[in-house]
Amino acid sequence: MHTAEHQDPQNPSCAQVLMHLLRQYDVDTVFGIPGVHTIELYRGLPGSGLTHITPRHEQGAAFMADGYARASGNPGVCFLITGPGVTNAATAMAQAYSDSIPMLVISAVNRREDLGMGRGRLHELPRQQDVSRGFCIWQHALTSAQQLPEVLARAFQLMRGSRPGPVHIEIPIDLFPAPMPGQLTDYRAAPAPSLPGTDSNTIDTAADWLSSAEKPVILLGGGAQRCGKAATELAEKLAAPVFESLAAKGIVDERHPLCGGANLSFACVRERIESADVVLAVGTELAETDRNLVRENYQFRGKLIRVDIDPAQLVCNAQPDLAICADAGITLASLSDAVTDSGEPRRQSAAAEVESLLHACRTEWWPGSEERLPWVQALRDALPAEGILVTDSTQLAYNTNHALPLYQARSHITCTTGYGTLGFALPAAIGAALASPRPVIGLIGDGGIMFTLGELAAAVEQKLALPILVWNNSGYGEIRDFMDEAAVEQEGVNLHAPDFVTLARAFGAEGCRIDRPEQLSEAVAEAFARKGPTLIEITAP
Structure with missing residues (x-):
């Protein structure tokens, strides 16, 4: 393992300049999982003023960054390792691309002398940038540490001055410890672009x-x-x-x-x-x-x-x-x-x-909606007026899309259309709760939560007063309904699920189970009063 020597304060490392510039661009939180390839990146983190949040999977990191960006209006930032870090985050980056969400992804990549050589290095991909090319508004691979300030400036200009989306910057692992000229205070953010009007x-x-x-x-x-x-x-x-x-x-x-x-x-x-x-x-x-x-x-x-x-x-x-x-x-x-x-x-x-x-x-609601509308009203009653609702692809969310009124911008964070992934709501709700002082409720299905259940641990670590509603319809209920409508025999949609309440408590969260709409407001109020997340399992009618 390469170990860098201590950097001269007058000649900060590339990693130190990166952290300093992120703060200059008003970034306060980054999401990532450190690895062997990013040890020298993380050397620049202490004392930078950045808060680092550790998810349990890189997909969770990017979903958290997405929720953070949607709740705050500022870019969410991820630190990813070479190879599997990038591929693990790909689905969440694509969701952000589909919904035009500003996200800055900083990933490691192999040493410059190894790029494209196929030497079987750790985490190696033949062309790592090709992985994210289809769902980024811009990509750049540093070839020298001195490029970093200009590359970051371009990234933030794109995210702030045009249609936003993910930007992916690759930094070869031999550049993280590379010395940069001058002092940290010499490096400043570029001014935000003035936005275009019309004649x-x-x-x-x-x-x-x-x-x-x-x-x-x-x-x-x-x-x-x-x-x-x-x-x-x-x-x-x-x-x-x-x-x-x-x-x-x-x-x-x-x-x-x-x-x-x-x-x-x-x-x-x-x-x-x-x-x-x-x-x-x-x-x-x-x-x-x-x-x-x-x-x-x-x-x-x-x-x-x-x-x-x-x-x-x-x-x-x-x-x-x-x-x-x-x-x-x-x-x-x-x-x-x-x-x-x-x-x-x-x-x-x-x-x-x-x-x-x-x-x-x-009069145009689809079959099954009427029996869920009392739950929609109960959720509206439970969500404070200034609250943020984060929803996954699950039956109740398709009803809240239309029937649950919201009162201000950045109150509705959803993946139910667009790229339409599963597992979004739990980590995105964590990101939103970290970004905003407004109360946040997450809504996810029993199928979807299994994609990102491990992120409950991150919510416990951050002591987030976060209610997570799990709509348990014993499988992929919406797809099951579509199969029935199309006269297709049900296959792959009726799932075994764990005891979610017990599982939540095993993570150190609280858990409860309800089956009537009138129970929801009290359960959510108690969740907001706790210093930690609460999983509220709803037995679907």
Whole structure:
């Protein structure tokens, strides 16, 4: 094993500069599992001001970083070892890519003289970067330690100034101890980029269309996370119903009379959108995952205005009549200043229309939903108004997507669409709880939790007052229902499960089991009062 000599404070190591720069970029927490290849990376950690969280699997590290990023709005950061560290984290990185979540992944890679040589070195992959190429917005492999400040600057500029996603930086293990010139204080973060607006003529055109519209609609996607106030003000001036993708749920308070929530999958809402004379779509892909897997694209009969920071997204899934490549917040604020106020009578009429649409959505619920709605209401009662709900791919979560109202941005962290992995909610809830002082509840199925159950140990170590609800329907219940609907004999969906309550206690967490919705609020309140996580097993009806 290589051991580096003590570094001269006047000539800090590459690893020390890395930790220092991460703090300069306002990173305070990193998620990772140390290994032989990252010993010298971790030499730079003590005294850096960074908090290191150790998951039990690298997939958990990246899911934690994802939850941290979604709750805070800042990039989540992972430290991974060469080879298996990267491959273990791949699924979680792909989830972040699918949902445009900023994530900085720092991994080791073999020594520079060994790269591409096939010498059978420890953790060796022929081309490690190829593993993450399909789900990163940028990758770079350092060839000298002196490249680090510029490479980090580019990574943060991309994550802060364009459509975000994972960035993967590889550092050969012989570069971690490499000396850097000057002192630590010589290294500073690059200034954040100013976000792009659009020209006044384009704003005037959009404002004219919207002001003259009789039936406008606003669609919000995950790219509008910072825009709740501006979006609400614009909707009120236009008397326009607002509908949100699952990634945007809560950006506009779902108690607002003009907010139709995340109900894009229902036919009545779809018809209202398609019949609008002007649709303003902001930060949304207009994809099937925005509509909870309704595959058919919208057939817009009126004008479509699209706003996105990514020019490619402006023409994806639907051709716009006006394409605005700009920051969502700047654009919405400019439009709000430019449009004509439609008046109180139209606002009241639009609010009544939204109320009617929400009632109509209830008639379109799929089979089995009605018996779960009391649990949805119980969960809404248990979740504090400012709380964050983190959901996995499980039956109850598909109902909370639509029927559980949320009141502010960054309240809904979900993997139920997009890449649609399993095992997300437990580690992502841990990341969210570490990132935000807001109360967090995780919701996961009995099948999904088995993917990442070991991360309970990390929640115990961090003494997180974190309720984890396990919806136990004795297997992969949603897939079982799809098999039944398709007249396919059930296979692989009825699972043996452990005693989750006993297992939680074995980890040092608390556990309890409930089977009635009215028991949930008390169980969650007790969980929030503890200094540690609580697994609440729900016996599904």
